[in-house]
Amino acid sequence: MIFMQFKYAFQNYDKTRHVRAALREKTISHKHAREIAVAIKGMSIESARIYLQSVIDLERAVPFRRYNNEVGHKSDTGVMAGRYPRKAATEFAKLLDNLESNAEYRGMDLDRLKIINATVHKGRKIERFIPRAMGRATPKIDILTHVELVAQEI
Numbered sequence: 001m002i003f004m005q006f007k008y009a010f011q012n013y014d015k016t017r018h019v020r021a022a023l024r025e026k027t028i029s030h031k032h033a034r035e036i037a038v039a040i041k042g043m044s045i046e047s048a049r050i051y052l053q054s055v056i057d058l059e060r061a062v063p064f065r066r067y068n069n070e071v072g073h074k075s076d077t078g079v080m081a082g083r084y085p086r087k088a089a090t091e092f093a094k095l096l097d098n099l100e101s102n103a104e105y106r107g108m109d110l111d112r113l114k115i116i117n118a119t120v121h122k123g124r125k126i127e128r129f130i131p132r133a134m135g136r137a138t139p140k141i142d143i144l145t146h147v148e149l150v151a152q153e154i
Contacts, residue, residue, distance in 0.1 A: 009119045010150045019106055019113070019151050021099040023091060025123045025144040031067040032085035033145050036092050037118035039063060045103075045113050045151060049096050055089040062089070092147070099149050108153050117150040 006024055013020065036055075039062050040048040054060040061074040061082030068081035076082060103113055123144030129137040 006146070008148055008150075009121070010117050010148065013150070015106075017152055018116075019099060019103040019108060019153075021095055021102055021149050023095050023145075023147040025146065026091055027142060028088040028091050028145050029085065030120060030122050030143060030145045032062075032083070032088040033092075033120045033147055035062050035064050035067065036085060036088055037120050037147065038065065040092070041115055041118045043115055045096055045100055045110065045115065048115060049093060052089045052093045052096070055084055056086050056093070058084050058086075095147060095149055099151055103151065103153075112153050113151040114154050115149060116152045117148070119148040121146040121148075 006022070008020060008022065010018075010020065036052075040051060043051065051060065055062055061076045061079045061084055063076075063079040064071045064081045064083060071081040071083060073080055074082040100110060100113075103110060123146050126142040126144065128140045128142075130140050132138050
């Protein structure tokens with residue numbers, strides 16, 4: 001088993017003011033995770049949780065600002081191109097629970113926490129092959145995703 005040591009991308013971390021949590025090597029879409037991270041940055045933990053639950057319930061769309069080629073328009077207010085990435089939103093909801101429990105352990109006020117940084121990175125590639133007809137094969141490549149959240153007590 002290969003053990004990898006991961007570090008956080010957030011600079012100037014202060015243990016007295018900040019709390020952080022991370023997901024490592026999850027099989028979620030990097031593009032979906034990036035758009036969700038942009039959407040929840042600046043929200044409180046509770047409003048981010050409500051937003052993610054409404055995405056999972058297909059009530060609110062996540063605006064796709066960068067990866068919006070051939071993405072349909074949504075009737076949601078302020079959203080031109082958007083989608084409902086349920087799998088990534090579920091993982092982000094679990095990460096918010098982890099962030100909240102880390103803050104509770106540190107003795108921070110949960111009502112005053114605000115997400116100040118949401119970072120998404122590509123992880124390792126898992127390369128496989130799918131056998132096809134006539135002795136051929138098609139590559140199947142899964143790219144894992146790292147997500148980091150940092151909240152600050154305001």
